[in-house]
Amino acid sequence: MSKPLRHVFVCTQNRPPVHPRGSCASKGAVAVLQAFWAELQKRQAYEKVSITNSGCIGPCELGANVLVYPEGVLYRGVTLEDVNEIFDSHLEGGVPVERLLAPKAVW
């Protein structure tokens, strides 16, 4: 793939169910990743946007966490219902989705 305008990293870190930190995978992150990939294909936005799974980004208790560069915008608690809005507003529109931003205390 060529250098994208925006690059989305979806944390898919997994941990055992009893682990005290929890994990993004236990909060539906793999389905969120697949929804981003499906939306990318539907929009045929490969020249503008890349979607990549990643390891732990940090605030596990707030997952699923989704990080967008080059802005360095971290979304927390992302669900399947948020993917379309992130694409419309931020990835293609350039305007981050305020309601999903991680708090300044963690990012």
Add this chain to the structure above:
Amino acid sequence: MSKPLRHVFVCTQNRPPVHPRGSCASKGAVAVLQAFWAELQKRQAYEKVSITNSGCIGPCELGANVLVYPEGVLYRGVTLEDVNEIFDSHLEGGVPVERLLAPKAVW
């Protein structure tokens, strides 16, 4: 972790040995990732730099691939011997390491 000045994504994608695309993992990427983490600890650079493992970034045949944001600089063929230089020159010095840059045809 807090928002870093620079965020390093080390592709650790793995594939079966006979897979035609190969993979970064088969080219030593996991050791490279661990070397970045060790260097981060040694330098106590946690406030400035984050290191995260990632899935496939694209040019598998050129791995191990290492992507640095916010600049969106992709390094290819990264080995253990390159980690210190990338830290000195780019992550802490702000000057990308020219000799390791992926060619424009792929990024």
